Amino acid sequence: xxxxxxxxxxxxxxxxxxxxxxxxxxxxxxxxxxxxxxxxxxxxxxxxxxxxxxxxxxxxxxxxxxxxxxxxxxxxxxxxxxxxxxxxxxxxxxxxxxxxxxxxxxxxxxxxxxxxxxxxxxxxxxxxxxxxxxxxxxxxxxxxxxxxxxxxxxxxxxxxxxxxxxxxxxxxxxxxxxxxxxxxxxxxxxxxxxxxxxxxxxxxxxxxxxxxxxxxxxxxxxxxxxxxxxxxxxxxxxxxxxxxxxxxxxxxxxxxxxxxxxxxxxxxx
Amino acid sequence: xxxxxxxxxxxxxxxxxxxxxxxxxxxxxxxxxxxxxxxxxxxxxxxxxxxxxxxxxxxxxxxxxxxxxxxxxxxxxxxxxxxxxxxxxxxxxxxxxxxxxxxxxxxxxxxxxxxxxxxxxxxxxxxxxxxxxxxxxxxxxxxxxxxxxxxxxxxxxxxxxxxxxxxxxxxxxxxxxxxxxxxxxxxxxxxxxxxxxxxxxxxxxxxxxxxxxxxxxxxxxxxxxxxxxxxxxxxxxxxxxxxxxxxxxxxxxxxxxxxxxxxxxxxxx
Numbered sequence: 001x002x003x004x005x006x007x008x009x010x011x012x013x014x015x016x017x018x019x020x021x022x023x024x025x026x027x028x029x030x031x032x033x034x035x036x037x038x039x040x041x042x043x044x045x046x047x048x049x050x051x052x053x054x055x056x057x058x059x060x061x062x063x064x065x066x067x068x069x070x071x072x073x074x075x076x077x078x079x080x081x082x083x084x085x086x087x088x089x090x091x092x093x094x095x096x097x098x099x100x101x102x103x104x105x106x107x108x109x110x111x112x113x114x115x116x117x118x119x120x121x122x123x124x125x126x127x128x129x130x131x132x133x134x135x136x137x138x139x140x141x142x143x144x145x146x147x148x149x150x151x152x153x154x155x156x157x158x159x160x161x162x163x164x165x166x167x168x169x170x171x172x173x174x175x176x177x178x179x180x181x182x183x184x185x186x187x188x189x190x191x192x193x194x195x196x197x198x199x200x201x202x203x204x205x206x207x208x209x210x211x212x213x214x215x216x217x218x219x220x221x222x223x224x225x226x227x228x229x230x231x232x233x234x235x236x237x238x239x240x241x242x243x244x245x246x247x248x249x250x251x252x253x254x255x256x257x258x259x260x261x262x263x264x265x266x267x268x269x
Numbered sequence: 270x271x272x273x274x275x276x277x278x279x280x281x282x283x284x285x286x287x288x289x290x291x292x293x294x295x296x297x298x299x300x301x302x303x304x305x306x307x308x309x310x311x312x313x314x315x316x317x318x319x320x321x322x323x324x325x326x327x328x329x330x331x332x333x334x335x336x337x338x339x340x341x342x343x344x345x346x347x348x349x350x351x352x353x354x355x356x357x358x359x360x361x362x363x364x365x366x367x368x369x370x371x372x373x374x375x376x377x378x379x380x381x382x383x384x385x386x387x388x389x390x391x392x393x394x395x396x397x398x399x400x401x402x403x404x405x406x407x408x409x410x411x412x413x414x415x416x417x418x419x420x421x422x423x424x425x426x427x428x429x430x431x432x433x434x435x436x437x438x439x440x441x442x443x444x445x446x447x448x449x450x451x452x453x454x455x456x457x458x459x460x461x462x463x464x465x466x467x468x469x470x471x472x473x474x475x476x477x478x479x480x481x482x483x484x485x486x487x488x489x490x491x492x493x494x495x496x497x498x499x500x501x502x503x504x505x506x507x508x509x510x511x512x513x514x515x516x517x518x519x520x521x522x523x524x525x526x527x528x529x530x531x532x533x534x535x536x537x538x
Contacts, residue, residue: 040316041316041317043316047309047310047312047511047512047515048310048511049511122515149422149425149426150419150422150423150426150428152422153418153419153421153422153423154419154422156418157418157419159419159440163436164433164436164437164440167432167433167436168433171428171433242316242317242318243316246316246391
């Protein structure tokens, strides 16, 4: 049934990064069931053409619809930037939530007419997704987007704290002279580095974790549509299109829970 | 004509990494013309299935055969490990040179019955390509393969010297207790980091740069087959399957020559 709240929430990313969003979702909505799909066979999406990303994301959405999901979270910045409209059509009338809008909304609400620094991948910076989303919400806001590619590798390697992480973050921040009011973690990998990032910022700077803000928007959306579940046990299924072993090893850190390859179902989409 | 030495040498990689091999080739063989093909639309190969890598590499080889190349250099560790036999069939009777064998040969010649540490990507370590190649050449040799994924991102970001690069290299090397006689740079990105790597090793340790050793094997192969050119002007064409701008920006550092997007021809393969 389309209005049955016991159905799972679908979460989709090109790889393991979206597991930080899943972690925030499970914390915020412990009664809900989740099905996560990581399209690891075709990552990274950031270097693919928009037409390819739309096609891949539509295939992933069809796979999650087959799992009877009640809401889709696009936990991938590239897909959120280029495929959200197509996925909303594919999911209609079911709701779709991306990661860009919630981050932009949280930043502009916390610091109206403020100066925002977006830390992201090269691909997200090139798409200008946060810049556009913030400008739409707060035309007086100033936005700078900074590509921090090494932070992705750092998060995947698990070297998220200590001197190496902080010196890399500091070197990136040193290239920015904008004195931001808020820093937006515009890549799903970066919540793992939040402590190292905070350590390099003035205490007054807000740090916006898109995973947390996306979880809030999902909770509000379910609430509005009477789709909240309040008596569940929080079941989780993890699907990936390739590399179950690596998905488990790296993904466990992102999800904040130990995983083995047996926890990951390989699927073709 | 199949024995015309004026034909170009084809060099193939999944991305920009092979440009370090191209740089070594151009230094060693300044009279030769080169056509380089980076399959940037489908990188990374390391996470793809062997069947997919073979298919992609065969497509790239066909594209280079259409450029009338006289020899093919597979400047990609993953393709060298899984597709060399298929590519040799596709190129026959023209010669094919990969990057794994030359590195293994140089290391075992320099340090017979020695202890070798291979720095590589996760994918190359998983394939065990250097371990197998060294065992075939010198059964008494000891080999340890160490995945150093962050070094790839470091090279692409251009942060190849200084404190950050050295502390990352040192952290990887600290996990190894094998006291190697030689360290093999088993990833085409790592020659950019050779100074940082040397700075973290005892002075007696040999460092084997696969790019340089591959260039030597190519020169010897051309010589044996009377395919050397000695009166050329060293023309270069760069082909990529996606992202000419990034290819030029990142690739320029790998090639050691300033590039612009206009220097890169986008091709479908």
